[in-house]
Amino acid sequence: MDKPTPSVTERIDTATGGLRMRRLRQADWSRRLVRETKLSTADLIWPIFVREGRGAPQAVASMPGVFRLSIEDCVAAAKRARDLQIPVIALFPYTDPSLRDANGSEALNPDNLVCRATRAIKAAVPEVGIMCDVALDPYTSHGHDGVMAGDTILNDASVEILCRQALVQAEAGCDVIGPSDMMDGRVACIRQALDAAGHRNTLIMAYSAKYASAFYGPFRDAVGSGGMLKGDKRTYQMDYGNTDEALREAAQDLAEGADMIMVKPGLPYLDILSRLAAEFGVPTFAYQTSGEYSMIMAAVQNGWLDGDKAIVETLSAYKRAGADGILSYFAPTVAAMLRG
Template identity: 45%
Template sequence: MNELQFNRHRRLRTSKNMRALVRETFLRTEDFIYPIFVVEGTNVKNEISSMPGVYQISLDVLEAEMNEVVSLGIKSVILFGVPEEDHKDECGTGAYSHNGIVQEATRVVKKSHPEIIVVADTCLCEYTSHGHCGIVENGKILNDESLELLAKTAVSQAEAGADIIAPSNMMDGFVAAIRAGLDEAGYTDIPVMSYAVKYSSAYYGPFRDAANSAPQFGDRKTYQMDPANRLEAIREAESDVEEGADFLIVKPSLSYLDIMRDVKNNFNLPVVAYNVSGEYSMIKAAAINGWIDEKSIVMETLTSMKRAGADLIITYFAKDAARWIKEEQ
């Protein structure tokens, strides 16, 4: 028999250590940003029915939560505020209040763990009575009129001690307005982590349970992106880079890995994947039913985001993934 000529790729897969030796993509605990939903009240720790293992917690419970986060080696959290319904109004005043829930939560975290990076979600939807991310007039979400309130929110969060401002509203010009507001207030060193590429996605459903932020009329398709569009993502990200963004978020992640790679290839800024609530809940539901191996699926999913170009990952799996990484060390 004549000798066959072919490549023996399996030589580099012969053992666990050999596979580790040539591995191209790695997950680190430092890559994760853990989302926390903070509510008003005392002694509150409510599991979100559509997001098993994720809780709404009150300020007095936050320090204990942060102790666990820090013990796992997680370096960053993103804070979402969930005010009482009767504290909401047409202009989302609670978003930029000195004593707003995100501002107070930031102070709690920085007091107990000053080294932790606090990312503040900067939006109005959790605080408006109509549930939209800007000012509404005659059923229309007003763009330019909303920018001033978003800048005020960012400044109040920086005053409270937030390390990074993360605006998620998708109003045109929001990065420019926030950057100008921060600079004018003296916060020139506070970076902006822009939700640069945010699609109008059905994967956000469970988050709206967690944040009580579903719109009371219509939808967000006039300001969030059409899932069918790819080139538009580059235009959106390019605008944010020009306006002064320091990080670029792609949201959601799992169904938009191609977009993440496009953003990584086109811009020399840290790219952040948001592993959103629907992605989390689908895996949790399948794991609870015994249909999948949760650890293997989660780690493969998060690795796919890193491989697609993400430098950082916002994920509700952060604590579990940190434990699993420790186990492997």
């Protein structure tokens, strides 16, 4: 006598041993209960563009919803960060073209825009951390991160200036120095300069794996360096075809005294982020670049994406890949969502 054909349920139970993976997905509370990767406000660093003068914020045309802020408005943004429990803001200056020169001299002015903004924020909102960018591209007339001889970026001469830039920022009250220039040996020299000047507690977050990327264009618009850039940055920023090189860069930065490392850009380089986080086990960050931000915003404005869902999903991908934190222009939007 033929055996009855097992039902679909019986066949599934036999194949799976009775395990039903969907059981944990059927309710919102159970999905939240077992979620492996959780995004929180403590994971966020908010990059802010600061400008001279007073008055209304200036829109960055290529970054919808992002503005250049006066120092007064930067203080207000820091207060908002505090209220949203965003732990750190990162300051980037829009330097007047009249203050730019071939050597980025304004970067060494202890009363420059970033230093004044840092002092104002620290006086008003001392509990919010401040990260300052160490690179010369917001200050040079040629748009590069270092000084030049003809078409060549001079590594050691640039590092000497970067050390002095880091010192004026630390003396203004900066908590985290972020060398983004990709010059060889700059972390060691900055750490030595900070320590010698009594700034032993100033942190360094090294842009260890910063790639020569097409995703930086809107940022360069925001700081005013895009139209000035002569040539490209491929002689000092990393080749996007390389992964092992990123490990070597990070290992060198850590040996030189970096407290934290970073991957930039973020989303197109999640494999690099994952490798660095797994290899070193140190605080590892990623920068959601201006190009990534602008792509998402363009799709949202065209009705092609649900903005809130796409933003949280994207930032969660950074966390899933191993990021301890993310620099994102979406930080206040996400923090407000996470807080309900």
